[in-house]
Amino acid sequence: MSMKLFLENNRGILLAYDQGLEHGPTDFNDRNVDPAFIMELAASAKFHGVVFQKGLAEKYYNGRVPLVLKVNGKTSLVKGEPLARQNCSVERAHEIGAKAIGYTIYVGSAHEGIMLEEFGRIQEEAHKLGMAAIAWIYPRGEAIKNDTAPEIVAYAARTGLELGADAVKIKYTGDVESFRWAVKSAGKAKVFMSSGPKAPSEVDFLRQVRGVLDAGATGLAVGRNVWQNSDPSRMARVLRRLVIEDRSVEEALKV
Numbered sequence: 001m002s003m004k005l006f007l008e009n010n011r012g013i014l015l016a017y018d019q020g021l022e023h024g025p026t027d028f029n030d031r032n033v034d035p036a037f038i039m040e041l042a043a044s045a046k047f048h049g050v051v052f053q054k055g056l057a058e059k060y061y062n063g064r065v066p067l068v069l070k071v072n073g074k075t076s077l078v079k080g081e082p083l084a085r086q087n088c089s090v091e092r093a094h095e096i097g098a099k100a101i102g103y104t105i106y107v108g109s110a111h112e113g114i115m116l117e118e119f120g121r122i123q124e125e126a127h128k129l130g131m132a133a134i135a136w137i138y139p140r141g142e143a144i145k146n147d148t149a150p151e152i153v154a155y156a157a158r159t160g161l162e163l164g165a166d167a168v169k170i171k172y173t174g175d176v177e178s179f180r181w182a183v184k185s186a187g188k189a190k191v192f193m194s195s196g197p198k199a200p201s202e203v204d205f206l207r208q209v210r211g212v213l214d215a216g217a218t219g220l221a222v223g224r225n226v227w228q229n230s231d232p233s234r235m236a237r238v239l240r241r242l243v244i245e246d247r248s249v250e251e252a253l254k255v
């Protein structure tokens with residue numbers, strides 16, 4: 001299934017906002033705690049997709065940006081080997097207007113088999129309804145010593161391709177050369193960087209993004225580094241210049 005709908009110049013920036021479930025409202029401030037603020041930001045800043053869980057999509061999604069509906073998730077309250085199970089049917093995601101489903105797989109977890117199986121079924125259901133399947137692939141659990149080690153990130157990328165994901169969302173390894181191998185390992189599955197907690201500075205974050213693009217990735221899914229910024233709209237403009245217009249970090253910052 002094509003990811004075309006989420007791309008511009010073959011690149012894409014997705015605005016991720018499922019942290020309320022994954023981390024709790026601790027990530028939020030008075031402004032960005034309101035999903036309506038995020039919906040407006042996604043539309044006005046022309047993101048290529050917005051990522052919600054079902055509850056937010058049902059109450060706040062207004063159709064102005066393609067929707068990626070996360071159909072699994074977990075809270076951070078449970079400890080031990082990670083498992084995130086399906087909480088929304090693919091059919092319901094389609095009714096709400098999703099153009100893609102998102103699903104997190106914790107590869108390396110003692111429970112990975114359950115997620116591999118669920119994703120396999122969900123991918124087939126999504127494709128039948130004309131929706132893309134995006135896999136968040138996070139190596140995690142006791143067996144994973146370093147989730148950004150090059151061979152682990154490349155394995156995550158390849159897992160997505162093997163399972164039929166149209167796009168994979170993976171962490172940056174920290175250097176262009178090793179990430180290029182991860183992108184290559186993902187084959188025809190598009191690679192999006194998973195952005196992570198707010199970086200120490202804008203330049204640090206933008207250099208990571210520049211690195212993944214130089215390695216051949218399609219773009220990024222970003223939450224905290226945009227909506228925790230003191231000026232999220234400006235940060236979105238900077239990202240568009242970097243990712244879609246393919247400028248350098250220094251050029252991109254001249255908004």
Ligand code: FBP
Pocket residue numbers: 016017018019022023051136194195196197221222223224225
């Ligand atoms: P961020 O850009 O805020 O990191 O969002 C990306 C994301 O994948 C979210 O979709 C998800 O809620 C979160 O990161 C998961 O974070 P964690 O690493 O704590 O599991």
